[in-house]
Amino acid sequence: xxxxxxxxxxxxxxxxxxxxxxxxxxxxxxxxxxxxxxxxxxxxxxxxxxxxxxxxxxxxxxxxxxxxxxxxxxxxxxxxxxxxxxxxxxxxxxxxxxxxxxxxxxxxxxxxxxxxxxxxxxxxxxxxxxxxxxxxxxxxxxxxxxxxxxxxxxxxxxxxxxxxxxxxxxxxxxxxxxxxxxxxxxxxxxxxxxxxxxxxxxxxxxxxxxxxxxxxxxxxxxxxxxxxxxxxxxxxxxxxxxxxxxxxxxxxxxxxxxxxxxxxxxxxxxxxxxxxxxxxxxxxxxxxxxxxxxxxxxxxxxxxxxxxxxxxxxxxxxxxxxxxxxxxxxxxxxxxxxxxxxxxxxxxxxxxxxxxxxxxxxxxxxxxxxxxxxxxx
Amino acid sequence: xxxxxxxxxxxxxxxxxxxxxxxxxxxxxxxxxxxxxxxxxxxxxxxxxxxxxxxxxxxxxxxxxxxxxxxxxxxxxxxxxxxxxxxxxxxxxxxxxxxxxxxxxxxxxxxxxxxxxxx
Numbered sequence: 001x002x003x004x005x006x007x008x009x010x011x012x013x014x015x016x017x018x019x020x021x022x023x024x025x026x027x028x029x030x031x032x033x034x035x036x037x038x039x040x041x042x043x044x045x046x047x048x049x050x051x052x053x054x055x056x057x058x059x060x061x062x063x064x065x066x067x068x069x070x071x072x073x074x075x076x077x078x079x080x081x082x083x084x085x086x087x088x089x090x091x092x093x094x095x096x097x098x099x100x101x102x103x104x105x106x107x108x109x110x111x112x113x114x115x116x117x118x119x120x121x122x123x124x125x126x127x128x129x130x131x132x133x134x135x136x137x138x139x140x141x142x143x144x145x146x147x148x149x150x151x152x153x154x155x156x157x158x159x160x161x162x163x164x165x166x167x168x169x170x171x172x173x174x175x176x177x178x179x180x181x182x183x184x185x186x187x188x189x190x191x192x193x194x195x196x197x198x199x200x201x202x203x204x205x206x207x208x209x210x211x212x213x214x215x216x217x218x219x220x221x222x223x224x225x226x227x228x229x230x231x232x233x234x235x236x237x238x239x240x241x242x243x244x245x246x247x248x249x250x251x252x253x254x255x256x257x258x259x260x261x262x263x264x265x266x267x268x269x270x271x272x273x274x275x276x277x278x279x280x281x282x283x284x285x286x287x288x289x290x291x292x293x294x295x296x297x298x299x300x301x302x303x304x305x306x307x308x309x310x311x312x313x314x315x316x317x318x319x320x321x322x323x324x325x326x327x328x329x330x331x332x333x334x335x336x337x338x339x340x341x342x343x344x345x346x347x348x349x350x351x352x353x354x355x356x357x358x359x360x361x362x363x364x365x366x367x368x369x370x371x372x373x374x375x376x377x
Numbered sequence: 378x379x380x381x382x383x384x385x386x387x388x389x390x391x392x393x394x395x396x397x398x399x400x401x402x403x404x405x406x407x408x409x410x411x412x413x414x415x416x417x418x419x420x421x422x423x424x425x426x427x428x429x430x431x432x433x434x435x436x437x438x439x440x441x442x443x444x445x446x447x448x449x450x451x452x453x454x455x456x457x458x459x460x461x462x463x464x465x466x467x468x469x470x471x472x473x474x475x476x477x478x479x480x481x482x483x484x485x486x487x488x489x490x491x492x493x494x495x496x
Contacts, residue, residue: 120441130387131407132465135490136437136445141453144435145465149455152433152474196453197436241455241465242407246433 002094004087004226004374005101005217006035007336011177012210012324016112020053021065023107023211027329028066031213036222037101039066042215044099045073046086048106048328051122052113062105072099079126079363080275081233082106083212083331084370087359088231090216091372100218106328107211119207126364128239140204140278142240142365144196147280149246151198154287158198160298161279162189165202165321167301168276171308172318174349179208179324189279203279208324212332214339225377226342230262232371240365251288254369255360262373264356266290269373271341271354272312273334275361276319285360286314313351316341331361335372342376381422386491391482393425393491395462404461427480428496429456431472432463445486454478456493466491 008030010023018026024047032039045068047059055061059073072093078085083106090102110119123139132142150156166186172178184202192201216228234250234257237243259266272291276282286297291312292305300306306314317323317337320330340346341354359372384392385408397404398412398420411418433455440449454468456478467490472478478493 117442120439124441128407134387134486134488135453135465135467136440136448136451136485137453137465138437138439138441140439141435141437144437145433145453145455148435148474149433194436194438194450196439199435239407241463242405246455 002091002216002218002228003220003224004214004228004335004339005220005222005224006031006033006037006215007339008034008213009177009333009336010211012208012326012333013179014111015109015209018109018209020050020108021062023109023209024062024105024213025066027107027211027213028103028105031103031215034222035101035215035217037215039068041101042068042103043071044090044093044102045070046090046102046104047075048082048086049075049077050108051327052109078368078370080277080331081361081363081368081370082328083335084359084361084372085233087216087228087335087372088233088370091228091231094216094218102216103213104216104332105213106332108327108329109209110326111207111209116207128241132239132241138196140199141196143278143280144199145240146246146284146366147198150280150284153247154295156283156295156298158190159186161198161203161283162186163298163301164276164279164282165189167306168315168319168321171316172322175317175323178318178322179206180322199278199280205277205320205325208326210324210326210329212329212336214332214335224339224343226339227375227377228372229375230258230260230373232257232261234369236367238364238367243365249284249288249366250369251285251360251362252290255289255358255371258371258373264373268356269312269358271338271351271357272314273338273357273359274314275331275334276315276321277325279321281362281366284366285362289360308349308351316346316349316351335359338374342374383422383424386482386489389488391489393427393458393464393480394422395425395458395460396420396422406462406464423460425458425460429458429478431468431474431476431478431493432457434468434472434474436470448485454493464491466493468493469495
């Protein structure tokens with residue numbers, strides 16, 4: 001058993017003058033305070049990566065910078081799945097009594113530290129360096145290829161995708177830390193700048209600066225009784241050219257492993273935190289996991305099913321699409337928001353019931369999957 | 378040209394190389410020294426015909442660099458080669474999923490790349 005005892009989240013967007021270590025430190029300080037812990041209480045540390053600070057040993061760099069002396073520390077890298085994979089490992093370490101309080105932290109000044117071209121080129125490197133990147137492929141292009149096939153097979157339209165962008169923006173309008181504060185319509189999404197068809201600018205998450213942290217512990221030190229009750233992963237490929245399928249990925253298998261461990265049914269889930277790097281990512285994950293029938297995620301969003309007051313509230317902070325995406329911290333913000341919902345601290349965004357939560361993230365091109373179930377006692 | 382005399386665009390040749398396993402008959406694209414299915418250490422290197430079917434397609438408007446911006450928009454496709462592997466390439470803008478295609482080689486950036494037209 002493990003508890004998510006504290007969370008810390010900076011605003012996302014342009015945060016000039018702050019380095020990777022600054023953003024990690026800010027989030028870590030907030031998470032420790034929220035968990036009612038001191039630095040000396042941290043005996044486990046998990047870090048991710050920073051494309052703007054590609055240090056070989058980020059975890060011990062942070063140990064020294066922040067002033068920690070853990071008995072267990074390292075980094076973990078599975079792209080966008082990293083946040084939930086770190087949560088899974090933290091939970092496993094706590095259950096195995098390797099550590100009592102594991103600090104999980106990520107941050108990156110991805111927006112202000114580099115040009116837009118540099119960010120696009122760095123991220124494109126998740127593709128194959130000999131067979132894909134030389135073709136001028138980008139992350140949006142890899143996902144756009146998936147989108148073209150998925151839409152061909154399941155009848156999803158660009159309007160369906162746009163519904164999810166609109167929902168994430170509507171959610172972000174209620175969170176002061178979100179990168180975007182202007183409402184958008186389906187027409188705005190459809191008319192936004194083409195990137196890689198069928199994806200347009202507003203189908204894509206932004207590049208952001210930000211920092212996120214949480215503490216997973218053996219005891220509910222802060223009184224928060226949010227428990228991680230199941231976790232799972234699935235890894236099927238790296239490159240989109242080598243994916244076994246462009247319509248079936250590892251999401252279902254990953255969630256099923258976590259679900260069996262949690263001993264709950266999918267129908268018990270009251271709040272969903274699902275990775276949304278692109279509208280097509282969110283569409284595929286919702287449908288493959290079984291939170292919407294194939295081809296109907298957009299219609300469900302349009303009809304209010306995923307609204308804050310709907311049947312299954314989704315990414316109430318605005319998700320990657322509108323709260324923002326700072327790398328490994330992007331998905332961790334989903335977990336922070338879920339924990340705040342589960343502890344009744346989401347303010348104007350508070351949902352009625354967040355007693356059972358499903359979190360799912362993917363890295364690469366739907367290559368790596370990590371899932372968690374959390375319960376509030 | 379690769380060691381076996383097969384032409385491959387990733388090493389400067391006007392051709393598409395792929396590999397297959399004499400032991401288990403598995404076929405794949407990214408070269409390596411063993412079969413990723415059965416582990417056999419003697420994969421055969423073969424020359425693809427350049428014929429296939431479009432599996433997925435995207436028109437890329439936002440190129441990743443100044444050098445490639447001059448080429449944009451360009452169509453990136455995933456093609457199911459007749460020999461049983463999938464590859465990424467460029468293609469004519471009007472290609473649709475399911476189209477039968479054949480390959481030629483065109484300059485892009487600093488090299489020759491595979492480009493598919495309707496067959």
